[in-house]
Amino acid sequence: MIKITINGADYSFKEKMTIIDACESVGIYIPKLCYDKRLKPIGRCKLCIVKVNDKIVTACETKIEDGMDIITNDEELRSFRKINFDLLVDNIYVERVNDISELSKLFKYFGYKSISSRCFSENRIVSNPFFSFDNNLCVQCGRCVSACKELQCRFVWNFAYKGKNQKLTIGADESFEEALCEFCGTCVDFCPTGAIKNNILLDEYNKKSVETVCSYCGVGCKINLSVDGENVLVTPKQTDDKYNSLCVKGRYGHSYIFSEDRLKSPLVRKYLLDDGKKDLKSEFIEVDWDTALDIVSKKLVEIKRTFGGDSIGFFSSAKCTNEENYLLQKLARQIIGTNNVDHCARLCHSSTVVGLIQSVGSGAMTNTMDDIVENASTVFIIGSNVTEQHPVFGVKIRRAVMNRKINLIVADPRYIDIVDFSDIYLPIKPGSDVALMNALCKIIIENGWEDKDYINERCENYEEFKKYILSINLDECVKVTGIDYEILYKVAKKVALEKPTALIWAMGITQHNHGVDNVFALSNLQLLTGNIGVSGGGLNPLRGQNNVQGACDMGCLPDVFNGYQRVMDEEIVKKFENFWKMDGDFKLSRVVGKTVTEMVDSLNDKSIRALYIMGENPVMTEPDVNRVVESLKNADFLVVQDIFPTETSKFADVILPASSFAEKEGTFTNTERKINLIKPVIKPLYNSKPDLFILSELANRLIKMLSLKPMGVYAKWDYESAKDVLDEINATTPIYGYAKYERLLNGEDLYWPVYKETGNETSILHQKKFSRGKGKLHIVLNKPPKERPNEEFPFVLNTGRELYHWHGGELTRRVKELLKVCSEPIVMLNTNDAKSFGIKDGELIKVISRRGKIIGRAFVTERLKSGEIFGNFHFPDGNVNKLTIKALDSVAKIPEYKVCAVKIERVG
Incomplete structure (x- = not known):
């Protein structure tokens, strides 16, 4: 115990802390402006001065020591503090100080009723689309500088000049964009004066707030969501001693909730109201919910009775809750009688699921994000643009590099942002x-760096694997990968010997016609080095959408029920027949259903007659979009259930308006298997309904029309809330068995599998044994992409997303602030290639493949190699999926988005 005296009273503390923290912990106030316990002490404002054994020191920079005699407030200290405070505020325009800012409270503390100040100047205000900096209010406390550097690992804010001329600047006295600001808003949270503030402020009188979870990527950030009926304000959920970051979309990208583009009422093609023939030129008519759902149920029953249940397909959604996804797959299987249910995981991580289940037994991320950044010695990122696709996790990795000096290895065809923080970059x-993974494995085995004890105890097929690996030609691997042997050697040594090593990947690995093999190869490397089942290590696929993990968990895949229970397993099927029993002779299908890509194609041969699409937009996200459009035109009946009219809804017969995440309850499961509760902040807008309500209403109509009688344990569709559905999920899904609503409501962090009523010991998977028993090493050959460049199409096209937009752009294109910084499709190309074609940076260019063409704005850069092009799929007119090829992995059926051959032309 550390024993000290504060203002004559004796105190004891268990740990060494700063004087200011010690005083605040016992309720003794010390004025401060530059200090925040989540940052390193700055010591600029000099308001927190105290006396220690009669010597004046800053309380924020001085740690307590045994025997200290501290005085926090006497006449001399008050005088010095007032002088220091006067110097701080001498250069600001006081009349603009917000009444609730920390600075305003200090005015009251020092007894000011009024104070003279210099004149306000508009020239001292700098804005971006999200927040503004008013130098009229800046006291140069330095908190924004420290927060940007320490927490975001950016250096946007700086001090320039000295003495009386010193000022806070953006970058090298430039614009936010030039200073490479990511617009995360961290500086807004830390500014104590209001000098840096959000451009949109809420009407406090009409404000409503709720703690919920961000609706974007799979990181699953907890947020405080506030609305006033017109505007949205998001702040990160905070703890006393740890700052939780947000990205630009998470903080500033939720105004789509109030967009005028929202679907407001059910829409039905006029021909359906007139009992006419299908006609996509027939106008949409606004109808009530009963009319719309009656039409949908009537048409689905008609198609089921005429062509069978397998003639209908269902797309679930990674944007919707676990409860809604569970109900959609239940409706498909229990009522329609088909396993034709799938979702966007087919297009992003289906190869991960297939590959990891076969190698270790579970298709999910093995370690938590915090475990990786706190305990890994080496982090190996391959095929994941983590700072743009999972920005908050990317920030945590940057912090780990700066604060813990971890090894960071990045492999990617593009020089992405995180490479700036890496020790080794593999282009x-x-x-x-x-080829890369096989080469690393060979170097490890040749040098005896493999974890022999781990392999002997926990792995199978090693001898066969070793024999194959030692037979590969490293010179050929160097040629295929483009990476010199010396660099491969350094990577292998770090991965194997500087452990634990966490391996992180995303769609750069999975979206190939050999995606499953890629995942096998990653798993081989981690098994060989004993890096699975340990803190700070693991196999860590990053999920792209907010609930893509949960949608998989809920059985929205054609071959599994919820909890990855196989639809071909007779014992499992009988269990669900008992749960969902409809009438005495109820039988579930034992036939594996079709994937999303197969369902779209099957519209052409009429083996699929109808599609029910909830929250997906295949016209933006499927490969070879022109093919998709022609297929959708062939549907006998198409239902689209979404919050906005989409490119897909143009081909719908019925459009059902769903509610946003801010208007409903339920759960999301993030990329690390953490189950998070979402809560509504407002009631459903317009005449929209939560997806849970829509599905329940539709199911009950179908049950009635089909004359079915619910007889099983969980056969009825009488849900009153998301909790009722989660109760059913708990009962039918072993890995969610004790992920109870009450536990989530109490704030417990639950990572599936949740097998116990209390506690949660599965934040790290495979610690004692693998889910499949032993980890299996697979022999995998390097296979070429389906389509390679040639004389006519000399470039390789790579695709992905970028920081300011998300997925198909349905949400982010409705946020005007995001559009101000990124409003059109960008095509990245190498400087030398641009010069060869006479293309200048910022010019429009045309990109053409065998399947289509797009026009985008040229971004000329050295960040990718000559012969390579990169584009995104956020904008309909420049959607690169008009160019991509529908070449599928033979096992996971995932398309090869990452490689196809294209050519470029100047526009005009």
Whole structure:
């Protein structure tokens, strides 16, 4: 115990802390402006001065020591503090100080009723679309500088000049964009004066707030969501001693909730109201919910009775809750009688699920994000643009590099942002991931760096694997990958010997016609080095959407029920027949259903007659979009259930308006298997309904029309809330068995599998044994992409997303602030290639493949190699999926988005 005296009273503390923290912990106030316990002490404002054994020191920079005699407030200290405070505020325009800011409270503390100040100047205000900096209010406390540097690992804010001329600047006295600001808003949270503040402020009188979870990527950030009926304000959920960051979309990208583009009422093609023939030129008519749902149920029953249940397909959604996804797959299987249910995981991580289940037994991220950044010695990122696709996790990795000095290895065809923080960068050729992993494994085995005890105890098929690996030609691997042997050697040594090593990947690995092999190869490396089942290590696929993990968990896949229970397993099928029993002779299908890509194609041969699409937009996200459009035109009946009219809804017969995440309750499961509760802040807007309500109403109509009688344990569709559905999920899904609503409501952090009523010991998977028993090493050959460049199409196209937009852009294109910084499709190309074609940076260019063409704005850069092009799919007119090829992995059926051949032309 550390024993000290404060203002004559004796205190004891268990740990060494700063004087200011010690005083605040016992309720003794010390004025401060530059200090925040989540940052390193700055010591600029000099308001927190105290006396220690009669010597004046800053309380924020001085740690307590045994025997200290501290005085926090006497006449001399008050005088010095007032002088220091006067110097701080001498250069600001006081009349603009917000009444609730920390600075305003200090005015009251020092007894000011009024104070003279210099004149306000508009020239001292700098804005961006999200927040503004008013130098009229800046006291140069330095908190924004420290927060940007320490927490975001950016250096946007700086001090320039000295003495009386010193000022706070953006970058090298430039614009926010030039200073490479990511617009995360961290500086807004830390500014104590209001000098840096959000551009949109809420009407406090009409404000409503709730703690919920961000609706964007799979990181699953907890947020405080506030609305006033017109505007949205988001702040990160905070703890006393730890700052939780947000990205630009998470903080500033939720105004789509109030967008005028929202679907407001059910829409039905006029031909359906007139009992006419299908006609996509027939106008949409606004109808009530009963009319719309009656039409949908009537048409689905008609198609089921005429062509069978397998003639109908269902797309679930990674944007919707676990409860809603569970109900959609239940409706498909229990009522329609088909396993034709799938979702966007097919297009992003289906190869991860298939590959990891076969190698370790579970298709999910093995370690938590915090475990990785706090305990890994080496982090190996391959095929994941983490700072743009999972920005908050990317920030945590940057912090780990700066604060803990971890090794960071990055492999990617593009020089992405996180490479700036790496020790080793591998600019691999697109599609050469297996060759890279095989080469690393060979170097490890040749040097005896493999974890022999781990392999003997926990792995199988090692001898066969070793024999194959030692037979590969390293010179060929160097040629295929484009990476020199010396660099491969350094990577292998770090991964194997500087453990634990966490391996992180995303769609750069999975979206190939050999995506499953890629995942096998990653798993091989981690098994070989004993990096699975340990803190700070693991196999860590990053999920792209807010609930893509949960949608998989809920059985929205054609071959599994919820909890990855196989639809071909007779014992499992009988269990669900008992749960969901409809009438005495009720039988579930034992036939594996069709994937999303197969369902779209099957519209052409009429083996699929109808599609029910909830929250997905295949016209933006499927490969070879022109093919998709022609297929959708062939549907006998198409239902789209969404919050906005989409490119897909143009081909719908019925459009059902759903509610946003801010208007409903339920759960999301993030990329690390953490189950998070979402709560509504407002009631459903307009005449929209939560997806849970829509599905329940539709199911009950179908049950009635089909004359079915619910007889099983969980056969009825009488849900009153998301909790009722989660109760059913708990009962039918072993890995969610004790993920009870009450536990989530109490704030417990639950990572599936949740097998116990209390506690949660599965934040790290496979610690004692693998889900499949032993980890299996697979022999994998490097296979070429389906389509390679040639004389006519000389470039390789790579695709992905970028920081300011998300997925198909349905949400972010409705946020005007995001559009101000990124309003059109961008095509990245190498400087030398641009010069060869006479293309200048910022010019429009045309990109053409065998399947289509797009026009985008040229971004000329050295960040990718000559012969490579990169584009995104956020904008309909420049959607690169008009160019991509529908070449599928033979096992996971995932399309090869990452490699296809294209050519470029100047526009005009």
